[in-house]
Amino acid sequence: MISKKILLVDDVELFLEMEKDFFRRENFTLLVARSGREALEVMQRESPDMVFMDLYMPEGNGDEICRKIKENPETRGIPVVIVTNSRDEADFDRCRQAGCEELLMKPVARAPFLAAAYRILKVSDTDTLRIHTRLPVRYGIDGGESTSGYTYDLSTGGLFIETDKPHLTDTILHLEINLLQPATVLHCQGRVAWANHADWVRKGDLPPGMAIQFLAPSLATLSALRSFVARKRSFPAATSL
Numbered sequence: 001m002i003s004k005k006i007l008l009v010d011d012v013e014l015f016l017e018m019e020k021d022f023f024r025r026e027n028f029t030l031l032v033a034r035s036g037r038e039a040l041e042v043m044q045r046e047s048p049d050m051v052f053m054d055l056y057m058p059e060g061n062g063d064e065i066c067r068k069i070k071e072n073p074e075t076r077g078i079p080v081v082i083v084t085n086s087r088d089e090a091d092f093d094r095c096r097q098a099g100c101e102e103l104l105m106k107p108v109a110r111a112p113f114l115a116a117a118y119r120i121l122k123v124s125d126t127d128t129l130r131i132h133t134r135l136p137v138r139y140g141i142d143g144g145e146s147t148s149g150y151t152y153d154l155s156t157g158g159l160f161i162e163t164d165k166p167h168l169t170d171t172i173l174h175l176e177i178n179l180l181q182p183a184t185v186l187h188c189q190g191r192v193a194w195a196n197h198a199d200w201v202r203k204g205d206l207p208p209g210m211a212i213q214f215l216a217p218s219l220a221t222l223s224a225l226r227s228f229v230a231r232k233r234s235f236p237a238a239t240s241l
Contacts, residue, residue, distance in 0.1 A: 036060020166195035166210035
């Protein structure tokens with residue numbers, strides 16, 4: 001299989017190294033740039049298949065560079081994911097209007113990066129496939145009351161919780177997921193990526209509820225999730241309520 005090229009753009013070396021680490025064991029060729037100007041130069045020279053780009057950078061912010069990419073007939077078809085630690089809806093609107101395919105939030109985590117890459121590039125990755133499973137889950141904002149509910153589906157990158165009262169997009173939640181068999185309770189944080197409201201359905205094949213993206217899950221949590229997902233695929237009736 002031909003290796004896909006992914007361009008990682010960030011002016012903070014720590015984030016670049018973390019992102020490079022996410023893909024080291026995957027079948028991708030990694031390119032890096034540390035400014036908006038350098039990103040455009042690398043794109044012209046290397047023609048990457050996909051770009052992950054920070055929003056705020058020297059010599060061109062991510063939304064500005066994304067707009068230039070989409071305005072250029074030679075590069076407009078290259079998917080761009082903008083990565084940001086902003087929680088400002090105006091920043092999100094700027095990125096969407098620039099034409100980016102997706103937004104990812106910092107702190108960066110391996111699972112959502114890989115999920116975005118495999119989904120957008122349309123290549124297979126068993127870790128990012130969701131399995132339908134009904135598991136007890138408690139969730140809430142740190143310091144606030146927790147709500148009990150059930151999952152609708154689950155992957156190593158996130159889960160969908162059935163509820164008529166979803167939290168707002170980008171809300172950070174503490175999650176407590178009971179895997180049941182074996183009796184393992186996982187604790188981690190997640191971000192509300194989007195929601196299906198009872199009167200406004202984004203995805204018709206899912207019930208009312210909210211899609212949660214895991215934020216920096218521990219290695220132990222990822223290992224438990226992978227084992228559960230693999231077991232569920234092998235024995236689909238054995239691990240649900």
